[in-house]
Amino acid sequence: MQSNAALEYDYSVAKLFTYTAILFGFVGMLIGTLIAAQLAFPELNYLLGEYGTFSRLRPLHTNVVIYGFTLSGVWATFYYSAQRVLKVSMAESKFIMFLGKFHFGLYLVAAVAMVLTLLMGITTSKEYAQMEWPLDIIIVVIWVTWGLAMFALIGIRREKALYISMWYFIACFLGVAMLYLFNNMEVPTYFASGGVGSMMHSVSMYAGTNDALVQWWWGHNAVAFVFTVPIVAMIYYFLPKESGQAVYSYKLSLLSFWGLMFVYLWAGSHHLLWSTVPDWMQTMGSIFSVVLILPSWGSAINMLLTMKGEWNQLTENPLIKFMVLASTFYMLSTLEGPIQAIKSVNAIAHFTDWIPGHVHDGVLGWVAFMIMAALFHMAPRMFKREIYSKKLIEAQFWLQTTAVVLYFTSMWIAGITQGMMWRAVDEYGNLMYSFIDTVTVLHPYYAIRALSGVLFLTGFLMFAYNMVKTMTSSRKLEEEPQFSSPMA
Amino acid sequence: MEIRELQGYASFFMTIFLVVMLYWYIVYLYRSEKKGEKDYEKLGNIALDDEIDSPPINTSDPLPSENKEQNK
Numbered sequence: 001m002q003s004n005a006a007l008e009y010d011y012s013v014a015k016l017f018t019y020t021a022i023l024f025g026f027v028g029m030l031i032g033t034l035i036a037a038q039l040a041f042p043e044l045n046y047l048l049g050e051y052g053t054f055s056r057l058r059p060l061h062t063n064v065v066i067y068g069f070t071l072s073g074v075w076a077t078f079y080y081s082a083q084r085v086l087k088v089s090m091a092e093s094k095f096i097m098f099l100g101k102f103h104f105g106l107y108l109v110a111a112v113a114m115v116l117t118l119l120m121g122i123t124t125s126k127e128y129a130q131m132e133w134p135l136d137i138i139i140v141v142i143w144v145t146w147g148l149a150m151f152a153l154i155g156i157r158r159e160k161a162l163y164i165s166m167w168y169f170i171a172c173f174l175g176v177a178m179l180y181l182f183n184n185m186e187v188p189t190y191f192a193s194g195g196v197g198s199m200m201h202s203v204s205m206y207a208g209t210n211d212a213l214v215q216w217w218w219g220h221n222a223v224a225f226v227f228t229v230p231i232v233a234m235i236y237y238f239l240p241k242e243s244g245q246a247v248y249s250y251k252l253s254l255l256s257f258w259g260l261m262f263v264y265l266w267a268g269s270h271h272l273l274w275s276t277v278p279d280w281m282q283t284m285g286s287i288f289s290v291v292l293i294l295p296s297w298g299s300a301i302n303m304l305l306t307m308k309g310e311w312n313q314l315t316e317n318p319l320i321k322f323m324v325l326a327s328t329f330y331m332l333s334t335l336e337g338p339i340q341a342i343k344s345v346n347a348i349a350h351f352t353d354w355i356p357g358h359v360h361d362g363v364l365g366w367v368a369f370m371i372m373a374a375l376f377h378m379a380p381r382m383f384k385r386e387i388y389s390k391k392l393i394e395a396q397f398w399l400q401t402t403a404v405v406l407y408f409t410s411m412w413i414a415g416i417t418q419g420m421m422w423r424a425v426d427e428y429g430n431l432m433y434s435f436i437d438t439v440t441v442l443h444p445y446y447a448i449r450a451l452s453g454v455l456f457l458t459g460f461l462m463f464a465y466n467m468v469k470t471m472t473s474s475r476k477l478e479e480e481p482q483f484s485s486p487m488a
Numbered sequence: 489m490e491i492r493e494l495q496g497y498a499s500f501f502m503t504i505f506l507v508v509m510l511y512w513y514i515v516y517l518y519r520s521e522k523k524g525e526k527d528y529e530k531l532g533n534i535a536l537d538d539e540i541d542s543p544p545i546n547t548s549d550p551l552p553s554e555n556k557e558q559n560k
Binding site for chain 2: 007008009083085088158160161236241244246247249250254255258259262280284
């Protein structure tokens, strides 16, 4: 029988997901930078034949950063932090270790298959749900495996109270499980057409407006349950742990949790404003989007207040800098989204570059910052070495912050210019501009966005280099740091 | 009554119900702390004191009796 003194947390699965987070982060952001450059300089579309065109690469970019980078980050942090807040080691159960490793193995297979099929042009053409049905089935197995591992860990926990991060991880699991199944109900065209179509190409089981509604019920909640909920789980664990300050108000974290769960699921129809969706449903989407500010800011303010009296750490510890700015970008993004969901604002914003601008201040400033900070925090504990270079983190922070600001400011200007030009009419009611007029005007902003991509990607390479050096050649640590992560 | 009208009423009343539940939850959290039955704020320490051999915090359990007396 093993005694508690000999027990240690087992980070083998967390390490595996850390490696894929770094790999897919690089690949996803590289493709993102390339397609941003293609929009500014269209001749870049012809570098790799059909495989290098914007239309082929754009879904690859979104899928690799969402399901490659973000989910790897989510699972790396889950397999790290869940053990700690539940005070139980994965090594205590062979079954849980098997589940964790099986989870990773199957995920890697699915991720590689996703990249290959999307590159080959095999797609359902539903945004953020492009993977075809065989992959969908594998993803269901991966998701169920994660759920089993999570609830098995919860089942053998020593800490009876579930820390708030665990609530968010559970919500991520349940939310995606429900929505993914509904949105990916599809039939291969081979069966739908009586043998004429293809086994590898499917069509949705819903038609027209219903399909659009289910698609955006999923699409928006992919943002909710992949880009928000598990990232909130991370910040509730890593910011208090790195700063040594308990969360400012635990009750506020509980309220924000239930508020977020209650409101988020109803907001998806704001993607379909001014479309054929019933008017009341559009209005409901708008209203719930605006209400969503409250629970989002509840968590973000709770995090900022956690630093109360300890703001000196912001200058001393670059990881705190990353996390505080992540929380701030979360606030910006969750204020901007509801503004765009107001019907009159949406009349200008819809289909313009303001939308990807909004998405990217969230995903770069909030999701990527938080994942990188969390992995930096985990590295000295997992590899028992100090972080290789503090100076490099500082430089990375400023480079990437500049990149995010350049991205969203250029897209604000581009989007609003675009929206105004599309709507402008002369005294007789004729449209004043053709589409190409807007493209000409927007060119400088597209170039700025491509530049911001280059800066962010460079920052990510610095992160990757720092992590690899930390794993391999940094100074060894005698004992695990309690709070602030040691760095050279 | 058509199915769509029913859906509208169902959606409206469910929203009202969930709002009431959320506000009830807020009252419940504060009241149970005031009565000394729970101490939610101590749960924040789970993230800080997370060594495998450190004692569980479990502060959702009732507080020690002397605290209860003080809070009355």
